Amino acid sequence: MAHAKAPAVPDVGAEVPDFELPGALGGQLRLALRTVVGPVVVVFLRGPWSEEDVGYFRRLSAKEDELNLAGATLVGIGALEPEEARDFARKTGTRSYVLYDYTRSTVRDWGLLEQDRERGERARPAVFIVGTDGRVAHRWLGERPSPEELLSRVSGMTGLPEEHEQRRAARRPATGGEG
Numbered sequence: 796m797a798h799a800k801a802p803a804v805p806d807v808g809a810e811v812p813d814f815e816l817p818g819a820l821g822g823q824l825r826l827a828l829r830t831v832v833g834p835v836v837v838v839f840l841r842g843p844w845s846e847e848d849v850g851y852f853r854r855l856s857a858k859e860d861e862l863n864l865a866g867a868t869l870v871g872i873g874a875l876e877p878e879e880a881r882d883f884a885r886k887t888g889t890r891s892y893v894l895y896d897y898t899r900s901t902v903r904d905w906g907l908l909e910q911d912r913e914r915g916e917r918a919r920p921a922v923f924i925v926g927t928d929g930r931v932a933h934r935w936l937g938e939r940p941s942p943e944e945l946l947s948r949v950s951g952m953t954g955l956p957e958e959h960e961q962r963r964a965a966r967r968p969a970t971g972g973e974g
Contacts, residue, residue, distance in 0.1 A: 804906035816894035819880035833866035852887035858942035
């Protein structure tokens with residue numbers, strides 16, 4: 796009996812599999828409905844037991860307002876149970892979407908499901924920026940970009956918040972001495 800080949804991790808330019816997952820803080824998020832609004836930063840995470848993941852999301856949370864001003868939505872996805880997702884959101888202080896994929900279907904569809912000896916099936920760490928066309932604009936596997944790099948990449952796609960700041964500066968009265 797042949798084993799089904801695992802899906803490949805979406806590459807830059809590839810259309811990503813859509814998902815609709817429940818959130819740690821309630822509600823659900825469907826990717827296709829968020830990309831209509833702007834780019835979505837999708838961060839696959841291991842869970843609340845991973846100090847590396849918790850630290851990374853704390854740093855992302857500190858840039859969350861700036862990412863939102865740049866037109867992006869920040870989404871974390873883990874192969875987690877609901878309580879683990881709530882624990883992760885609590886530990887990181889994030890207001891972003893922390894989604895739990897307790898069936899592992901989204902993590903599998905994105906080619907990121909791996910077996911961990913201690914924790915069982917989990918998501919392999921990865922970061923994607925999904926554009927408004929539903930395609931991967933940027934991706935990082937294994938390594939994670941700094942929050943500043945993510946903000947720069949999103950701003951490059953949307954023209955925000957620099958464009959917003961330029962408009963505000965244009966409305967300010969000129970300062971200087973009279974001469």
